[in-house]
Amino acid sequence: RHGNGGNESVKYTPCAKIGDQTDEEELEEIAVISQGSQEAAVAAEPSASSAASANGPRSLPPTLPYQSPNDRTRLIGERLSSRSGRLSTASPMYANSVAEPKSSRSTSRHSIFEIVTNRLSGNANSRKSIVHNKSEVGYVNKALVATPKEVRKQRRKEIDSRFGKNSKNNDQESSIESSIKEGCKWTFVFDPSGRFAYWWSFVVSIAFLYNFWVLIYRSSFEEINKFNIVYWFPLDYTADLIYVLDIAFHFRTGFLEDGVLQTDSTKLRIHYMNSTMFYIDCLCLLPLDFLYMSIGYKSMLRCFRLIKIYRYWAFLDRTERHTIYPNTVRTVTLMHYLFAIYHWNACLIRVVTKELHLKGDWDCDADEDDIYTWYLHSLYWSTLTLTTIGELPKPKARSEYIFVTVEFVFGLLLFSTILGHVANIVTNISFARKDFQAKLDSVKTYMSLRRVPMHIQERVIRWFDYLWLSKTSDEEKTLQLLPNTLRSEIALHVHLDTLKRVEIFQNTEAGFLCELVLKLRPVLFSPGDFICRKGEVGKEMYIVSRGKLRVVTDNGKTVLAMLRAGSYFGEISILNMGSEGNRRTASVRSVGYSDLFVLSKKDLWDVLQDYPTARVRLEAIAAKRLAKYKKAPLEQALHRSKSTPGLVESMGKIPLESMAVCQGLPAHLSRSSTSSQSTSRSHTEDFGSLPENLSGVARELSSSAFTPIEQGGVPPHLSLQSSPPSHHSLKQHSPSHHHRGYSTGGHQQIPSAYPPAVPPPMTYSPYHGYSAHMQQLQPPDMQLQLGPPSSPSMYSGRMPPGSTPSPFVYSSGGVSPNTHDGSSELLLQEISRLRERLQTLETENASMNRKLNKQQWDVENRLAEIEMQVCGS
Ligand SMILES: Nc1ncnc2c1ncn2[C@@H]1O[C@@H]2COP(=O)(O)O[C@H]2[C@H]1O
Numbered sequence: 001r002h003g004n005g006g007n008e009s010v011k012y013t014p015c016a017k018i019g020d021q022t023d024e025e026e027l028e029e030i031a032v033i034s035q036g037s038q039e040a041a042v043a044a045e046p047s048a049s050s051a052a053s054a055n056g057p058r059s060l061p062p063t064l065p066y067q068s069p070n071d072r073t074r075l076i077g078e079r080l081s082s083r084s085g086r087l088s089t090a091s092p093m094y095a096n097s098v099a100e101p102k103s104s105r106s107t108s109r110h111s112i113f114e115i116v117t118n119r120l121s122g123n124a125n126s127r128k129s130i131v132h133n134k135s136e137v138g139y140v141n142k143a144l145v146a147t148p149k150e151v152r153k154q155r156r157k158e159i160d161s162r163f164g165k166n167s168k169n170n171d172q173e174s175s176i177e178s179s180i181k182e183g184c185k186w187t188f189v190f191d192p193s194g195r196f197a198y199w200w201s202f203v204v205s206i207a208f209l210y211n212f213w214v215l216i217y218r219s220s221f222e223e224i225n226k227f228n229i230v231y232w233f234p235l236d237y238t239a240d241l242i243y244v245l246d247i248a249f250h251f252r253t254g255f256l257e258d259g260v261l262q263t264d265s266t267k268l269r270i271h272y273m274n275s276t277m278f279y280i281d282c283l284c285l286l287p288l289d290f291l292y293m294s295i296g297y298k299s300m301l302r303c304f305r306l307i308k309i310y311r312y313w314a315f316l317d318r319t320e321r322h323t324i325y326p327n328t329v330r331t332v333t334l335m336h337y338l339f340a341i342y343h344w345n346a347c348l349i350r351v352v353t354k355e356l357h358l359k360g361d362w363d364c365d366a367d368e369d370d371i372y373t374w375y376l377h378s379l380y381w382s383t384l385t386l387t388t389i390g391e392l393p394k395p396k397a398r399s400e401y402i403f404v405t406v407e408f409v410f411g412l413l414l415f416s417t418i419l420g421h422v423a424n425i426v427t428n429i430s431f432a433r434k435d436f437q438a439k440l441d442s443v444k445t446y447m448s449l450r451r452v453p454m455h456i457q458e459r460v461i462r463w464f465d466y467l468w469l470s471k472t473s474d475e476e477k478t479l480q481l482l483p484n485t486l487r488s489e490i491a492l493h494v495h496l497d498t499l500k501r502v503e504i505f506q507n508t509e510a511g512f513l514c515e516l517v518l519k520l521r522p523v524l525f526s527p528g529d530f531i532c533r534k535g536e537v538g539k540e541m542y543i544v545s546r547g548k549l550r551v552v553t554d555n556g557k558t559v560l561a562m563l564r565a566g567s568y569f570g571e572i573s574i575l576n577m578g579s580e581g582n583r584r585t586a587s588v589r590s591v592g593y594s595d596l597f598v599l600s601k602k603d604l605w606d607v608l609q610d611y612p613t614a615r616v617r618l619e620a621i622a623a624k625r626l627a628k629y630k631k632a633p634l635e636q637a638l639h640r641s642k643s644t645p646g647l648v649e650s651m652g653k654i655p656l657e658s659m660a661v662c663q664g665l666p667a668h669l670s671r672s673s674t675s676s677q678s679t680s681r682s683h684t685e686d687f688g689s690l691p692e693n694l695s696g697v698a699r700e701l702s703s704s705a706f707t708p709i710e711q712g713g714v715p716p717h718l719s720l721q722s723s724p725p726s727h728h729s730l731k732q733h734s735p736s737h738h739h740r741g742y743s744t745g746g747h748q749q750i751p752s753a754y755p756p757a758v759p760p761p762m763t764y765s766p767y768h769g770y771s772a773h774m775q776q777l778q779p780p781d782m783q784l785q786l787g788p789p790s791s792p793s794m795y796s797g798r799m800p801p802g803s804t805p806s807p808f809v810y811s812s813g814g815v816s817p818n819t820h821d822g823s824s825e826l827l828l829q830e831i832s833r834l835r836e837r838l839q840t841l842e843t844e845n846a847s848m849n850r851k852l853n854k855q856q857w858d859v860e861n862r863l864a865e866i867e868m869q870v871c872g873s
Helices: 069-081 092-099 109-131 134-146 149-163 168-185 195-220 229-251 265-273 276-284 288-295 299-322 326-356 371-387 398-449 454-469 484-501 510-519 601-610 612-629 631-641 645-653 673-689 692-706 735-745 771-777 780-786 817-821 824-872
Strands: 008-013 029-034 255-257 260-262 521-525 530-532 540-546 549-552 559-563 587-590 594-600
Touching: 195 229, 195 299, 195 326, 229 265, 229 276, 229 299, 260 265, 265 276, 276 299, 288 299, 299 326, 326 371, 326 398, 371 398, 398 454, 454 521, 484 510, 484 540, 510 594, 510 601, 540 601, 594 601, 601 612, 612 824
Parallel strands: none
Antiparallel strands: 008 029, 255 260, 521 594, 530 587, 540 594, 549 559, 549 587
16 A cells, blocks of 8 residues: 555565464554665664564565566465465465565575475474474564564554555555455355356356256156155255356455456455346346245245256357367257257247147146156147148137247247258358368469360369368467467477477577467478479478478489478578578479478578577588588688588678679670589589589689679679670679579579570580580680690589588689689789788688687577576576
């Protein structure tokens, strides 16, 4: 409660009722909080004025075991789970107070020990065990023994007068406080959405159904008589007892206020008694039975019991919401209503025939005492009148006409209502099928309209077949309504098994996994489908959930690897780890139907930005995998750069347009970025097969072209701006151009955009190298200096099938125009300059590496600390 001055407030924290101590003996923790300063806090207990004292004033945050409504709910949960059903010494507050009188921090191990021993030894012994400890003796003395009842009451009054007991501003707070206080006398509170409440509503529904079926039957056929009184009376009053218990149940049922479950008994009582439900419940139990004594047994005196139908409806509602078979529940409910209506109508027919003395078909030949035959006769007529119209015997008496007409109208209404309901249920059941069929139809219509070849149409239909048979649904659409947290929980649960098998997700941060799992999209591929093709721009990576896939070479036949559930692929290009940057390094084809999860490049990068360690890990794994696929080229790259995988990646990531481009390139190389790339690739490949001395120089030459413009690594004579106008001068290739080049034929083909006027340098074959290119590019004196001129045999047939060059992307402009002049002098200068540059780069790499290592060390250290803390607590 806030004081009038507004700078002080009192907070009651939960107290513990120890053993069988009386109300006055209750421990009551009163924290006086000064909003101005902590020193100004007023001690509620003079003997415990220290902020550190267990029973004295203290600063609230560390003392209160819960500060938010959620914490409060948790506490309630703890209480509910406590066997004794009351707040015992296990109360977090109590544990704090007793076991850690000097500390206001969370429960220590010692206090946990105390709690456990107290629980085990029972409440009666708990006090003893507390007093056992010396420091606790002081505390108990202060709280329980030394403070006389009057003094405490007086202090309470003082505090109340000082802070105003019913301060309006603090309504909510005081409600929590009082609820906490009430916690001492707390027994149990039912969660209205809990299981117990559900099953209790089931019991009440049974009691209601008993009344619903029996009352009308007894009234119409035979009232309670001396033969059956032994059955009906106990049953009637058992049902009444359930109704009474239901009222008691409502008194202890929590309700939500501001989204928080209220458990304060006073509040619950007030809330229930102020609700209409309370009056309805009381009305249900109106004891008209007493009139039996004056007017005899009339079951209809109990008709108020039928008002309890609201509980039955609530039960049905909840069942329908919670069940996994809603249509079954609906059907059963409908059938029940139908039979109930026939039953009530049968009873009505009996009353009418009896009262109106209807004869003929309405009459039954059976003996008056043969109740069951009479009942069956009435039920038959009831069903007949309600289900058939116009096929009844013609009424004779006037009253009969009226009765039969009313029956017809009612029957018609009932029939149409039931038909409507049944139709609804059937529609619901077949909704999924119809929706699916509609989609298939629209695809079929589209395909025939666009004249899609028959074999493709067949594949599409087979794909739909599989989709239907495997009951694959649009998960994204289904879960759209849910909040992200719930969705990730579901996704984690559903996909966890698959994700656990994926190497990259093992031992990663939980947050990383949670974020990623939300971005996974399930996709389905049919037999023979290409999931990706070599040379394409990689935009997604895939995780195999089910099915078999083949990693194949360009020809689509040579199988490099088989992928099964738990495998993943496509990461090389989206992490830009491959030699071609963001290009696919292989094609992947589905063998049968395969269920995959797709993770888009953008999503992955978004998440990786927040989890740099995961990124390093991912890249390291990718680099390792890449090394496994194409051992030689990667080793070269790593050896050369001595960098972390991250840096390998960052090199690969440099966009083509920002690469150094040079003039003086042969015309056929300057036409398209694709051809340039092809050529540069050929260089790399050829370098791999060159003798060591030659390949080293050649590699360095090529690496000059890799230096990005931004880094200033472009020699002036190679830069675009400084290049003299020449018919050979290169245009800076736009990404789209670059992209197009690849998409038309991949980097292994001379693109079709190649101008026919310019003869291609030679027919490209990945395995025959580019000897012609090399010869063209190498100046004669270079050839002289670096060794014997490269013979075609030197370049051909050296590349192993399927191998790709080093992860470095070489631009074709690695050779300056001067090289064509034949000036070895210049060339050597250039080599030494590039060597220097290389050294600088390597130093930078090393320093970045150190930084990364330090960061990793820090993170690991922190992790270890936290783990220790977790283990400790
Ligand atoms: N030899 C191989 N064995 C297994 N998987 C491979 C092999 N080569 C490539 N891949 C995978 O196939 C994917 C094709 O696209 P990416 O290059 O993005 O990433 C590639 C790897 O994940």
